[in-house]
Amino acid sequence: MRSENELIKLLNRDLNLLSFKKLRKQNISIRFENEELVSGLNYLKSQNYIHLATISCVDWIEDNQFELIYQLFSYEDKISLSVKTRINRKTSKFVTIKNLWGVAKYYERDIHDFFGIKFTGNDNMDELILENWNEIPPMRKDFKTRQYVDKKYDWRQYHGQE
Amino acid sequence: MDKSKMTEMFFGPNHPGVPGNYGINYFYEGDTVVSAEPNPGHLHRGFEKLMEEREWIKNTPLVCRICVMEPDINEMVYAMGFEAIGKIDIPKRATYIRSIILELARIQAHIFSIGGNCGAIGLYTAMQWGVLTRDYILDLFEEITGGRVYHIYIRPGGVRHDIEDVTLQKILDLLNDLENNRMPEFQKLIFENPIAQKRWKNTAILNQEDALSLGVTGPALRATGLVHDVRKLIPYAAYEQVDFKVPSGQDGDAWTRLKLKKDEIFQSINIIRQLINNIPDGPVSLNLGNALKYKIPNGEAYVKIESSRGEYGYYIVSDGGLKPYRVHVRGTSTPLGLYGVESLLPGCRIEDVPIWAHSLGICPPEFDR
């Protein structure tokens, strides 16, 4: 079982990290360039980080980037590792990791549904949660829910008791 | 795959065989499922976007509605994420009360789930008993928190009110009643019932390799032999101060999973007794200032707890403003409800599909959000 500092030393030695940070006890975040990410995840899986909890996405609209975060966990080290990378918001494309974890197919499909990011290699990008959606992907920061509701629905006017 | 010989079945969103509103579209040939596809999205309410547009305090009545069966886990993880980013230490009595509430929530979720599983195989008496027993626990929640199902009790900084000694005694009385009167009746009706045993043994098997590669946690993983529980891996609240065992099994079938749920109820009763006997005095919450102006510094956190079905996590990002920048909900049954249907269901008999869905603890509101 490694401590947080030992893990950081090991990762710095074997991988090409862009940055790393110990967030708090049992929680570390590391960042890769786009090209290094898949090989980095492969290496981490071999180091017993076998549990992929989820893939999250954050829209940094002011930096013009999306950030993808892969939440890994090791049952031996008991450390939660957040593996991050940033992609260009305009092209919004990345590679799939379904060959490492099959379940990633659905996380990526969910991110495509809500953020509009295409994952090359993942052949099923149909709508998962949304249905017949015609606007921009809704979790993006430039989608305004109030404007959408005002456009699509009529507000019922009622006055209450006199 | 020659589709001309197969029938397509819409095991649709409105069906007593699915726990919640969730559909499975599958092709079957004869009696066996050949290929399956999930049909989620019927319970999508847009929580993650809603949470970005409300101040931190205004999200507390909203988050409990993400998982209907066990709402306290959402309140707990949201408060934990807020406190982790803001580096806030809450008073000790508050951690004990939070653990008591979470364990009571676990007991009632397990009882309800056992009842639901019995309903899936036709043992409707047990289903009614599950609802009835859960109701007594909801009465206790009403007395402690003011609401039966949606408590809105756990807040950043602690909990909302103190628990009186009278109420603690009522909790102990109810647990005695559960342990001595009702659980033996459940044991006889369900777990010593030869028809139920035959129905559940060797059905809906999930082996260890599949479970680990999917990211499955909770009773479904512990039924395959591994003893992993977030309460022991990354301790939170008051779990380091109590002594408890984590039950596990070997076979990975529906029968083992249900037995684990029953064993966990007894462990929870044990935990609550220890917590009540050792609860310290003191305040139960920190005043974090004007609630309309809560602010935490720039940061992120992935926090998780052990719900009755497994690991439940939130990924919260804060940009130092009055509203959360991003909240991502990782429901426990996301891998099983979505990818598990595609990869594990083929080969199952069609009459076992409800057992598969119920015993693995698929809860659609969690991954639809």
Add this chain to the structure above:
Amino acid sequence: MSKDKSSIFSPAVSFKNLFKKPETIKVPEENKKTAKRYRGFHINDLDKCIGCGTCSEICDNKAIEMVELENVKTELGQRNERPKIDYGRCCWCGLCVDICTTGSLQFTQDYTYINHDAESFSYIPDNKNINKVESEIGYERDQYSELLDLYRVEMQELNAESRVKSFMEIVKGFSKKQAEKEASRCVECDICTEACPASMNIPEYIRGIYDENLEESLQQIYEDNPLPEVCGRICTHNCESICSIGHRGEAVSIRWLKRYAVDNVDLAEYNKILGTEKIHQVDKKVAIIGAGPAGLSAAHYLKLMGYQITIFEAESKAGGMMRYGIPEYRLPYEKLDKDINYIKNLGVEFKFNTRIGENISLSDIKKDYDAVFAATGLHNGRSTRIPGTENNNVYQAIYLLKQITKGKKIPLTKKIVIIGGGNVAMDIARSLARLQKKKYGQVNVLVTSLETEDIMPADQEEIEEARAEGVDFEPGRGPKEIIVSENGSISQVCTNCCVSVFDEDMNFNPTFDDQDIQNYDCDMVVEAIGQAGDNSYIDDNYDIEYEGPRIKVNDKQQTSLSWLFAGGDIVRGPDVINGIKTGHNAAQGIDYFLKNNQKSS
């Protein structure tokens, strides 16, 4: 792995329930009592509620709307709005009850309501809930579910022993962290704006401090108040008296926050921040008589409109009572100068040592200027005229304060009695205490007033601080005579008991009890019982209308002579912020008059 027990007879345990009483509760024949903490329908005490709107602000479903009610009026400290709750949207989370600033909104234990009319589900709660019956109180807020920040950040001040040794400013001011914490306490209900005589944008400038945007704060303050360094120290803070947080906790320290905002912006940046680097000039001239708060305020706003302004001031420096009346330990001169210099740098011309009626007449001014604003103030002290006041050792408080400001030596004896109970009496008492401490090493000042301590017009803080500095008080005494000894020096002040100050109609009509006599030893008496003005420069040449002792003006400060406007203490007192408001009004009135050249409405 033990073999699981199974038996065909085990499920028969369910037959036990055939003979047991069912556990279901058959509503409505039986009824289950809700728990004490249940969150049911709302009730609201309409008299206690002040319409602040905080409940509407925190509701995350937008279920609460503030609506105007006819039988409730807007007055100081409350609005005529009350919450209206829409039960189609409410989720009974209880955040509104937790944050209610007065504690008037509460929950009952009632939870059923049946009606086929959807409109009836949105209603204004009063002391009965939606079912129109009296119902038990349910969930209540307590100290752990409190969502407001009830207690102030403590302001660092000099303690009494060190401060009586000098005229150094007592209040030290907030640090950045303290100011942001204090600013976060505000719930932005806006009731304070309605109580401020100048209607300053209070929640907006507090928000500027919270957002670390002091430029925004400065802009919001200067919209209605060009003397923030002064008001941030000595304003009578009507806003704080009715702050909604003050109902259950301590009011937000609005005055100290204003002081923090302006103290931390450099004077050199003001023009850029306030957008006054270039002002479009208009070819009209306005004369202002008096460089006190009303005169400076009118000069500031008229200058921004482009007019050419000249201020005639009798003393050698600007400021009026702010400089010559308020002691330095409350308002340091350099801070007053910062405010005045900004107005001067806009291009306002000052003519000092020019007294109207002496060095120049009003008709001379009228010839050269298009409009005149008179704000000469009340600079003559009133006297009790009791026997003995003609003695040389009886002084007026205003005269002494002016001399202290000018740095001149004043007569200072070992035992001083001050007659009067207002803020001016406190100012002179504390100034004399400091001078006595310096000259004699100890303080011996006694303040006597007609009013008993609970109705003394001075601020409670001033009375307490004065007491801590060694000033003695004898309230409820009426001055009868100043006893002079044979060599012409004062030996005692003789007082009787003042039974009441006001009569039934609340007019000033004191009654005394001559049987209760007390004498106090002293060798100097200072009178601080009120101030009077000198309007002879107007009265000699022109015939204007009066309303009692004050000049009569319309709501744009215009007198019965269309070109003459009046403001400040000679029209309406009694403090700086009211003077600033009259100056601002007069600026708008003069602008209208000069553009239309007729009587403004």
